[in-house]
Amino acid sequence: MQFSRKNLGIPYFIFLLFFVVAPLIVLVFYAFTNGQGQFTLENLTGFFTDANTLGTLFYSLAVAFVTTAVCLLLAYPIAYILAMSEIKTKSVIVMVFVLPMWINFSLRITALKEVLTLLEGNLARYPFLNAVVGITYDFLPFMILPIFTTLSKLDGSLREAAMDLGADKVQTFLQVTLPLSVPGIVSGVSMVFLPAMTNYVVLDMLYNSTYIMGSLIGSYFSAYNWHGGSMIALILLAIICLFTLLTSDGEETGERGGALL
Amino acid sequence: MLKPSKNGTLSGGIRTALCALALAGACAGGAIGGALTAGPLQAEAADKEDKPIILRVCNWEEYIDLGDWDEEETIELDSGDIIGENSMVEDFEEWYEETYGRQVKVEYSTFGTNEDLYNMLTLGDEYDLVCPSEYMIMKLMREGQTVPLSDHFFDPSDENNYYIKGVSPYIKRVFDEHEIEGEPWSRYAAGYMWGVTGIVYNPEIVTREEASTWKILDNPKFNRQVTIKDNVRDSYFAAVGALKADLLTSEAFRNDPDYAGKLENEMNDTSPEMIAKVQDYLQEVKDNVYSFETDSGKADMITGKVVANYQWSGDGVYSLDQAAEDDFDLAFAVPEESTNIYFDGWVMLKNGIRDDADKQHAAEAFINFNSRPDNVVRNMYYIGYTSVISGGDDPTVFEYADYNYSAEEDEETEEYDLGYFFDEEGKEGEYVIEASPDMLERQLYAAYPPDDVMRRSSIMTCFDEEQTAAINQMWINVRCYNIRKVPWWGWIIAAIVAAATCYLAWIRIREARKKS
Numbered sequence: 001m002q003f004s005r006k007n008l009g010i011p012y013f014i015f016l017l018f019f020v021v022a023p024l025i026v027l028v029f030y031a032f033t034n035g036q037g038q039f040t041l042e043n044l045t046g047f048f049t050d051a052n053t054l055g056t057l058f059y060s061l062a063v064a065f066v067t068t069a070v071c072l073l074l075a076y077p078i079a080y081i082l083a084m085s086e087i088k089t090k091s092v093i094v095m096v097f098v099l100p101m102w103i104n105f106s107l108r109i110t111a112l113k114e115v116l117t118l119l120e121g122n123l124a125r126y127p128f129l130n131a132v133v134g135i136t137y138d139f140l141p142f143m144i145l146p147i148f149t150t151l152s153k154l155d156g157s158l159r160e161a162a163m164d165l166g167a168d169k170v171q172t173f174l175q176v177t178l179p180l181s182v183p184g185i186v187s188g189v190s191m192v193f194l195p196a197m198t199n200y201v202v203l204d205m206l207y208n209s210t211y212i213m214g215s216l217i218g219s220y221f222s223a224y225n226w227h228g229g230s231m232i233a234l235i236l237l238a239i240i241c242l243f244t245l246l247t248s249d250g251e252e253t254g255e256r257g258g259a260l261l
Numbered sequence: 262m263l264k265p266s267k268n269g270t271l272s273g274g275i276r277t278a279l280c281a282l283a284l285a286g287a288c289a290g291g292a293i294g295g296a297l298t299a300g301p302l303q304a305e306a307a308d309k310e311d312k313p314i315i316l317r318v319c320n321w322e323e324y325i326d327l328g329d330w331d332e333e334e335t336i337e338l339d340s341g342d343i344i345g346e347n348s349m350v351e352d353f354e355e356w357y358e359e360t361y362g363r364q365v366k367v368e369y370s371t372f373g374t375n376e377d378l379y380n381m382l383t384l385g386d387e388y389d390l391v392c393p394s395e396y397m398i399m400k401l402m403r404e405g406q407t408v409p410l411s412d413h414f415f416d417p418s419d420e421n422n423y424y425i426k427g428v429s430p431y432i433k434r435v436f437d438e439h440e441i442e443g444e445p446w447s448r449y450a451a452g453y454m455w456g457v458t459g460i461v462y463n464p465e466i467v468t469r470e471e472a473s474t475w476k477i478l479d480n481p482k483f484n485r486q487v488t489i490k491d492n493v494r495d496s497y498f499a500a501v502g503a504l505k506a507d508l509l510t511s512e513a514f515r516n517d518p519d520y521a522g523k524l525e526n527e528m529n530d531t532s533p534e535m536i537a538k539v540q541d542y543l544q545e546v547k548d549n550v551y552s553f554e555t556d557s558g559k560a561d562m563i564t565g566k567v568v569a570n571y572q573w574s575g576d577g578v579y580s581l582d583q584a585a586e587d588d589f590d591l592a593f594a595v596p597e598e599s600t601n602i603y604f605d606g607w608v609m610l611k612n613g614i615r616d617d618a619d620k621q622h623a624a625e626a627f628i629n630f631n632s633r634p635d636n637v638v639r640n641m642y643y644i645g646y647t648s649v650i651s652g653g654d655d656p657t658v659f660e661y662a663d664y665n666y667s668a669e670e671d672e673e674t675e676e677y678d679l680g681y682f683f684d685e686e687g688k689e690g691e692y693v694i695e696a697s698p699d700m701l702e703r704q705l706y707a708a709y710p711p712d713d714v715m716r717r718s719s720i721m722t723c724f725d726e727e728q729t730a731a732i733n734q735m736w737i738n739v740r741c742y743n744i745r746k747v748p749w750w751g752w753i754i755a756a757i758v759a760a761a762t763c764y765l766a767w768i769r770i771r772e773a774r775k776k777s
């Protein structure tokens with residue numbers, strides 16, 4: 001057999017087969033069967049009729065939404081200032097924001113726990129706030145980086161043109177810079193929103209004893225209910241797919257918009 | 262020698278991998294918490310003509326002496342000095358070859374919770390000897406997964422049968438009296454460590470009386486300052502104790518001729534009404550406690566974040582020791598209502614042993630070696646839990662308790678009788694420790710609880726599938742956010758967000774269509 005470039009894809013194909021396709025098949029199998037291995041839709045209907053599982057979905061979405069909003073509000077100004085500034089050490093400053101990611105995750109959260117205890121007195125009184133602070137702390141770099149990259153790639157002459165044509169600073173930002181940075185925002189949001197729904201380790205470590213989607217799945221598995229757990233995982237996967245579909249569409253229009261201008 | 266077929270092991274491995282992946286996939290995007298932890302600790306294999314026996318042991322994490330002690334750690338007892346130089350597993354391999362002339366190679370791995378172990382077994386992992394808690398032993402026995410211990414194991418005339426020679430008469434009675442499917446535990450299981458559940462508390466803030474009841478968990482005085490265990494069984498037991506406190510502490514109930522039996526029935530009450538009550542109670546507890554924790558409780562006690570902490574006695578001893586090193590005094594109390602006495606024990610598994618007599622012999626030898634008094638002391642020192650072995654004729658284990666807990670000579674002392682645990686025929690009354698009064702509320706009280714605590718201790722049985730499912734569901738309900746609790750403004754915000762998302766999506770789709 002002759003070696004062609006296509007063959008280089010084989011390892012990745014095998015990887016996909018074993019680590020993506022096979023687990024997915026197992027997941028779907030468990031999600032639609034009961035303990036006796038018979039086909040059933042009970043797991044699906046069970047999820048949407050139980051006030052507790054629905055409540056968990058609501059709570060997870062709420063945590064993820066608030067976290068993403070806070071991340072965006074924090075990250076955009078930082079990325080904007082960095083991208084627009086003339087300093088030569090820009091990349092070093094960006095590095096400073098990414099630096100926490102090099103420190104072990106559980107160590108960071110443990111440290112955060114002490115800081116929050118100092119600020120709040122008793123950590124356990126503000127479980128929702130803790131979850132938001134913890135996840136924001138954890139995922140902020142994922143929001144800063146894509147926005148920073150998009151903004152620094154932005155052609156400065158576009159802004160100059162807007163100014164020349166009589167727009168003030170605010171108008172330039174709202175009508176030129178912001179729309180052009182949408183792709184960065186979108187990829188930042190999708191990198192924060194989805195993990196925030198499932199990242200229960202942060203909640204555990206910061207003593208929020210309410211389950212979110214990730215911990216709910218875990219609890220089903222440790223209660224030997226693999227079928228219910230698989231179904232919840234599958235539902236989560238469906239939500240993620242839907243979300244990705246929406247955002248990838250947005251990215252395309254964003255790019256086209258840039259090209260048109 | 263019968264060997265497990267290669268194919269069997271292989272497909273088991275793949276199955277494990279696939280299912281582990283399914284789990285990983287399930288957490289897509291999010292961080293994956295403590296997955297099944299299994300680190301094989303393989304000893305070096307020597308090339309010999311005689312094939313070594315492979316013994317696959319699976320035990321709790323950090324639940325056996327790994328050796329490598331410092332010189333100063335040597336425990337000096339009247340019966341001789343004890344120090345762990347090598348790991349217990351290596352010492353066993355050496356001892357087995359010296360004693361029986363056969364090589365044995367131990368493949369040692371660990372598990373994090375009983376449920377993890379059970380899931381690992383369901384996925385096809387094969388082990389010869391495992392060490393779960395009593396309810397998991399009962400579950401495995403009921404499912405016919407266990408191999409009975411051989412008659413030889415119970416023969417006290419063999420000098421190497423350290424288990425039967427040394428097991429505490431108290432523990433032996435419990436293992437003989439408790440049956441599952443008509444067979445006593447002792448036929449299948451050999452005990453390893455044991456303890457009771459209780460409350461570790463800070464005596465400067467919490468009185469002993471306040472800590473001696475399960476009601477401390479919802480005591481508003483300690484709002485957000487108490488932790489509870491993050492597992493359904495321990496929480497259930499505590500809730501039942503608190504809910505039935507009036508009955509359990511009444512004189513009439515206590516003086517009932519069948520107190521022990523009735524107590525066990527009450528504490529294992531899984532009627533639907535009881536489960537519903539427990540759910541309500543735990544929901545209250547959830548809003549009152551600091552957290553549901555698995556092992557952060559110890560550290561939080563020492564840093565002063567919490568003032569009381571639901572704890573297993575073995576971990577309690579460890580917390581107290583750690584705190585004492587920082588000059589911080591903690592104490593241990595056992596609730597008046599009832600306490601859960603638990604055991605971890607060795608059982609041999611059918612899918613590992615498979616009628617292999619050599620393997621079974623090695624497995625039983627492993628239990629015996631870990632029951633040899635000096636090894637018992639090593640394990641107890643290393644883990645901090647209390648062994649089921651009292652030592653029989655050998656005084657080492659009692660000497661170790663005395664060494665740990667007896668008072669300095671110039672202190673005031675009180676007598677603390679450990680007869681119920683250590684008593685041998687003809688030696689009654691000899692097992693008394695002269696301890697300082699402080700000790701009686703601290704480590705000694707936790708390591709070897711007194712008679713009255715043992716009287717109000719109850720086994721928590723292995724519930725059947727229906728009960729287990731009901732209790733697990735109750736637990737999930739407690740931990741989940743009920744959608745009925747969403748306030749009206751929550752719905753309004755959700756509606757606005759949903760509408761905005763739909764609007765944005767619609768605009769995008771329209772624009773995309775226009776452009777194409």
